[in-house]
Amino acid sequence: MKIDQFLPNPKNKISLEEVCSNKFFEQNAGQPFQEESLNFLNEVSRLTFLDTNIKKFPELAALSYWIRRGSVSSIIEDYKKRIFSNEVIVPRGVVLHIAPSNVDSIFMYSWALSLLAGNINIIRISRNHSTQITFLLQIIQKALKDKRFIKIAKRNRVITYSHDDDINAKLSELADVRVIWGGNETVDYFRSLPSSRTTKDIVFADKWSHSVIDATKYNELSDIKKKDLSKLFFNDSYWFDQMACSSPRIVFFVGKKRECIKASKSFWMGLNMELEDNNSSEDIGTAMNKLVYLYERAKTSSKVTIPYRPENGKALVINLDKIDRNTLTEQCGGGLFLATYVKDLSQLSPIIQQNDQTLSYFGFDKSTLFNFISGLNGNGLDRVVPIGSALNFSPVWDGYDLLTELTKRVQILN
Numbered sequence: 001m002k003i004d005q006f007l008p009n010p011k012n013k014i015s016l017e018e019v020c021s022n023k024f025f026e027q028n029a030g031q032p033f034q035e036e037s038l039n040f041l042n043e044v045s046r047l048t049f050l051d052t053n054i055k056k057f058p059e060l061a062a063l064s065y066w067i068r069r070g071s072v073s074s075i076i077e078d079y080k081k082r083i084f085s086n087e088v089i090v091p092r093g094v095v096l097h098i099a100p101s102n103v104d105s106i107f108m109y110s111w112a113l114s115l116l117a118g119n120i121n122i123i124r125i126s127r128n129h130s131t132q133i134t135f136l137l138q139i140i141q142k143a144l145k146d147k148r149f150i151k152i153a154k155r156n157r158v159i160t161y162s163h164d165d166d167i168n169a170k171l172s173e174l175a176d177v178r179v180i181w182g183g184n185e186t187v188d189y190f191r192s193l194p195s196s197r198t199t200k201d202i203v204f205a206d207k208w209s210h211s212v213i214d215a216t217k218y219n220e221l222s223d224i225k226k227k228d229l230s231k232l233f234f235n236d237s238y239w240f241d242q243m244a245c246s247s248p249r250i251v252f253f254v255g256k257k258r259e260c261i262k263a264s265k266s267f268w269m270g271l272n273m274e275l276e277d278n279n280s281s282e283d284i285g286t287a288m289n290k291l292v293y294l295y296e297r298a299k300t301s302s303k304v305t306i307p308y309r310p311e312n313g314k315a316l317v318i319n320l321d322k323i324d325r326n327t328l329t330e331q332c333g334g335g336l337f338l339a340t341y342v343k344d345l346s347q348l349s350p351i352i353q354q355n356d357q358t359l360s361y362f363g364f365d366k367s368t369l370f371n372f373i374s375g376l377n378g379n380g381l382d383r384v385v386p387i388g389s390a391l392n393f394s395p396v397w398d399g400y401d402l403l404t405e406l407t408k409r410v411q412i413l414n
Contacts, residue, residue: 004160007158029091030155034118041069042068044140044143045068053135056135059240063105072116075395084411086413091408092407095121095175095178095406096123096172098124098186098190100204101126101128103244103245104125110202110402110406117406117407122157124159125158173193173194175196176198177201177406178202181204183204204397207245209248209356212252212345213251217363218253230274233271233274237337238275242331245357246357249331250323253341254341261341318336352376357398358381358383369384
């Protein structure tokens with residue numbers, strides 16, 4: 001069994017015994033929200049922005065902005081407002097983070113919050129991690145060399161290894177919290193492993209996300225405003241090659257049909273122009289997967305139109321007369337969108353399911369969105385955000401208030 005360690009310092013082929021040593025797992029957790037933790041995250045942010053390579057990774061720029069001191073201080077203050085005067089906040093203990101392979105940098109968000117909570121953290125990343133993760137880990141290694149962060153280095157470890165039941169079972173047994181990213185299969189697998197009766201699981205299963213566009217309000221936009229919206233939609237969809245759970249897969253144009261047709265034509269043309277501006281391209285595997293999906297949809301739908309032919313680097317848009325969620329198959333990403341027209345938001349209610357996560361929108365006011373979500377009565381959707389904010393991480397994610405989940409509130413009663 002081969003385990004490689006990245007943090008606190010790089011080591012190749014360390015043993016399971018070394019990874020699971022009492023020295024690491026039985027040490028005392030830290031106090032929540034200490035200056036050391038805030039300073040460490042701020043230093044990672046500072047070092048990231050100082051590195052010119054950050055221009056290659058816009059998603060890491062967003063992460064670095066999120067973990068800067070001012071941002072996390074606001075998150076902590078908001079959390080403290082919800083604590084009663086007779087409660088003491090303490091860490092949960094040992095937190096095991098299982099990072100996904102498709103959006104591998106997202107583990108940094110749960111780790112940052114767990115680190116702020118004072119927990120001991122062990123993070124398992126994929127052996128097939130991306131170049132952006134290599135870059136990020138090098139920045140964190142640099143930050144950990146600062147003597148101010150000795151305690152942070154002792155309480156946090158990032159490792160990688162190929163799939164191994166023995167390693168996973170041992171780490172699972174030692175964890176007080178398991179943060180499981182990676183989809184249904186990963187969630188089911190780790191839940192099947194032995195754990196303490198008091199172990200808390202925070203799981204992120206497979207999710208779908210959608211966009212809704214008020215067609216009339218879109219058509220009223222100037223060409224410049226339409227271009228701005230195309231860029232925002234591009235960021236939501238292509239930063240992780242459309243594989244992030246919060247990236248839109250289905251786009252609903254809302255309004256009278258003639259307005260929807262007009263808006264749809266302009267919207268997809270604008271997206272393809274944005275792709276050209278970004279010199280977007282795709283590998284042959286992604287292109288073939290999109291074509292296979294197209295043919296599958298053609299077999300199962302009574303009406304399929306393709307407003308834009310699949311070309312290298314272009315969005316593949318499949319217009320359907322209606323969306324039947326019972327016949328949808330897993331999408332391949334890479335810029336494949338289903339699109340349809342609806343008269344109003346209420347027509348989405350039968351389509352929304354429990355595994356729907358993010359609804360990004362344009363042209364709807366707050367009261368309309370509140371009424372729509374209230375009408376769902378909990379049957380799907382975890383967050384509703386403007387187009388351009390789908391990938392913006394929040395301490396409340398998939399319905400979890402993560403700081404609440406990663407800390408324990410101890411009451412002291414007279």
